[in-house]
Amino acid sequence: MWDSAMQTGLPSWQLAVLVLFAAIVIYGFRPVHRWRLRKIPGRRPKWFMGTLMELRKKGAAKTHQIWAREYGPVYKSFGGSRPFVFVASPELVRQVLLTNTYRPVFPSIWLGREREFDKANILAVRGEKHRSLRGAWTPMFFSGSLEAFSALMNEATDLLLLSVAAAAKEGKYFDIYQAIGRMTLQVVGTTAFGVDFHTQEYDPSAKDSHEDSRQLQEAVAQIFNVNAFSFSAWAPVMFLFPFLAPMVRLLAFALPDRGLLKMKAARRTIVDTVSTLIQEHRVKLEVVLSFAPSTVWTPVMFLFPFLSPLVRCLAWLFPDSGMLKMKGSAQIIINIVSANIEQRRQEMRAEKEAGIEKGAGDMRTAKAQLREGTLEVRRGVQPGSFIDLLMRAKDKTTGQGFTDLEIANQGFVMVLAGYETTGNALGFALYLLAAHPAQQQKLVEEVRKFGLDRRPSYETLQELPFVEACLKEALRLYPPAPTHIRQAQRDQEIGGYHIRKDQWVGCAVYALHRDPKYWQDPDSFLPDRFMEGTPESKAVNPDAWVPFGGGVRACVGEKFAMAEAKITLVRLFQQYTFELKPGQEPLELRNTITLSPKKGVIVKPVPHKHARMEE
Numbered sequence: 352m353w354d355s356a357m358q359t360g361l362p363s364w365q366l367a368v369l370v371l372f373a374a375i376v377i378y379g380f381r382p383v384h385r386w387r388l389r390k391i392p393g394r395r396p397k398w399f400m401g402t403l404m405e406l407r408k409k410g411a412a413k414t415h416q417i418w419a420r421e422y423g424p425v426y427k428s429f430g431g432s433r434p435f436v437f438v439a440s441p442e443l444v445r446q447v448l449l450t451n452t453y454r455p456v457f458p459s460i461w462l463g464r465e466r467e468f469d470k471a472n473i474l475a476v477r478g479e480k481h482r483s484l485r486g487a488w489t490p491m492f493f494s495g496s497l498e499a500f501s502a503l504m505n506e507a508t509d510l511l512l513l514s515v516a517a518a519a520k521e522g523k524y525f526d527i528y529q530a531i532g533r534m535t536l537q538v539v540g541t542t543a544f545g546v547d548f549h550t551q552e553y554d555p556s557a558k559d560s561h562e563d564s565r566q567l568q569e570a571v572a573q574i575f576n577v578n579a580f581s582f583s584a585w586a587p588v589m590f591l592f593p594f595l596a597p598m599v600r601l602l603a604f605a606l607p608d609r610g611l612l613k614m615k616a617a618r619r620t621i622v623d624t625v626s627t628l629i630q631e632h633r634v635k636l637e638v639v640l641s642f643a644p645s646t647v648w649t650p651v652m653f654l655f656p657f658l659s660p661l662v663r664c665l666a667w668l669f670p671d672s673g674m675l676k677m678k679g680s681a682q683i684i685i686n687i688v689s690a691n692i693e694q695r696r697q698e699m700r701a702e703k704e705a706g707i708e709k710g711a712g713d714m715r716t717a718k719a720q721l722r723e724g725t726l727e728v729r730r731g732v733q734p735g736s737f738i739d740l741l742m743r744a745k746d747k748t749t750g751q752g753f754t755d756l757e758i759a760n761q762g763f764v765m766v767l768a769g770y771e772t773t774g775n776a777l778g779f780a781l782y783l784l785a786a787h788p789a790q791q792q793k794l795v796e797e798v799r800k801f802g803l804d805r806r807p808s809y810e811t812l813q814e815l816p817f818v819e820a821c822l823k824e825a826l827r828l829y830p831p832a833p834t835h836i837r838q839a840q841r842d843q844e845i846g847g848y849h850i851r852k853d854q855w856v857g858c859a860v861y862a863l864h865r866d867p868k869y870w871q872d873p874d875s876f877l878p879d880r881f882m883e884g885t886p887e888s889k890a891v892n893p894d895a896w897v898p899f900g901g902g903v904r905a906c907v908g909e910k911f912a913m914a915e916a917k918i919t920l921v922r923l924f925q926q927y928t929f930e931l932k933p934g935q936e937p938l939e940l941r942n943t944i945t946l947s948p949k950k951g952v953i954v955k956p957v958p959h960k961h962a963r964m965e966e
């Protein structure tokens with residue numbers, strides 16, 4: 352090179368700069384990828400940015416809809432310089448989700464402790480480890496557990512109804528999407544840990560807001576409200592130069608910018624909350640397990656029962672190590688139990704002072720607890736909660752229990768996966784119902800038949816098919832997870848095109864859900880499509896509805912999410928109808944990792960004529 356530099360008369364450093372410049376220019380066009388995907392239709396990628404600008408301008412969900420209409424069920428796009436192949440037909444989406452030739456992708460910008468943490472994520476692990484973790488998650492969603500959780504879901508809705516009642520009393524519009532987000536966070540908190548995060552008491556303007564709850568909520572919001580491409584200056588670099596990822600990770604680790612630090616702090620808040628709870632619970636579990644230590648006095652007492660008063664005295668005077676351990680354990684248990692009893696006593700006193708009999712109206716109970724500040728009933732991981740189940744489960748790959756890091760990660764995933772998605776689904780459903788009064792009326796009729804004072808349980812939810820249909824239709828029109836991304840495990844065909852091993856392949860869910868080939872009148876809100884026996888339902892291809900993904904990686908929390916959403920709708924519509932504030936149609940969408948209403952959902956609750964207004 353240097354010889355040739357001499358021959359062209361250019362100094363060698365100038366030639367080096369020239370070569371580097373040419374390499375960057377050429378790399379920006381990604382000629383190799385363009386060549387490999389040349390037969391697949393799609394937009395011409397712009398230099399370096401690929402097709403990102405269009406995605407950013409119109410929003411990812413809508414852009415995919417446009418592309419799918421223009422190019423058909425298989426098309427390519429370029430996320431920076433990373434090539435994607437998208438599929439948008441029921442058959443091809445099935446192929447990607449159900450066959451074992453694609454694996455999930457879980458890109459991570461983190462290094463060090465953060466990266467170690469990510470490696471334990473159920474979304475990231477593969478093969479046996481995934482099977483083992485998934486096996487540990489699954490019992491949480493058996494009907495028995497869901498029946499128990501439905502009581503907690505009802506309790507959380509009691510508090511949501513308080514905010515609705517406040518808005519109704521003043522006859523004003525309010526953002527029900529935000530209120531619902533606080534409720535779904537409370538639900539995952541209580542079901543995952545048995546801990547009330549007090550999220551619904553959080554009112555940014557109130558002085559006595561719970562600091563923990565505020566931090567946790569902000570942390571979760573911080574993680575979700577980022578654009579994967581722009582939350583840190585390092586993110587686009589990683590996107591644009593995927594082959595430099597290890598170096599970018601190192602640089603980001605050494606020189607984190609504000610965005611990265613904020614994100615890290617948010618993750619830490621969640622992880623620390625989760626880890627503290629786990630550690631507290633582990634101590635309790637160890638105490639329980641060590642409650643039967645061996646002491647020499649036990650066999651003596653067993654063999655000479657008639658000497659038991661004497662043995663008791665001797666054991667008290669001369670305790671061995673087993674006795675001492677037992678004494679310590681008992682004390683801890685006594686402390687825990689008495690703390691709980693004391694809390695419950697306080698709560699009962701507050702109820703009595705407020706003239707409330709237990710069960711005489713849970714909403715009033717909750718309100719009284721709020722007023723009295725005695726709502727903190729559950730503290731620490733509770734028996735039967737998700738984390739408790741995990742702490743007792745065995746990892747099939749090692750035969751051992753799961754590590755704290757793994758358990759903490761599952762709690763972290765549960766908070767993240769269960770809070771935003773369900774909140775968004777409910778937000779969209781309420782928007783659609785408020786925008787379609789005739790459908791709303793139909794739902795109210797079904798709820799009326801079910802009973803206006805009846806608390807729905809997991810089992811009785813079956814009596815509410817139209818509520819379910821409304822939710823399914825909302826998930827069709829606005830899937831909270833608008834794309835599912837996979838990576839090819841080997842060279843293969845998709846829709847008649849050849850793709851190579853490691854190619855990223857996406858399922859364009861939003862586009863599929865609104866494709867007129869598979870849905871009649873696709874942009875209309877028609878819940879009857881999901882009602883058995885209706886003419887609309889006959890036209891539905893079930894494979895064209897995939898808001899929860901499919902195959903071994905399908906959403907493990909689907910039944911949980913649907914139960915929570917249905918309970919919330921039933922309880923809301925038992926008392927109110929909702930009027931949409933004018934000017935919100937069509938709904939503005941925020942496209943980040945999830946799809947959500949950009950400016951909330953502003954509605955006015957109107958109590959049913961007969962409904963008793965809460966004070």
Ligand code: HEM
Nearest residue numbers: 768769772773776831832835898899900904906907908912
């Ligand atoms: C309406 C609400 C929800 C929607 C739309 C939703 C959607 C999804 C989707 C699409 C996937 C698969 C992603 C992929 O294939 O790449 C998924 C996975 C998952 N979801 Fe959900 N989800 C919801 C609620 C929940 C809830 C409430 C929980 C927990 C209680 C949960 C826990 C999970 C977990 C753990 C996975 C990973 C499963 C695995 O990889 O084996 N989700 N979810």
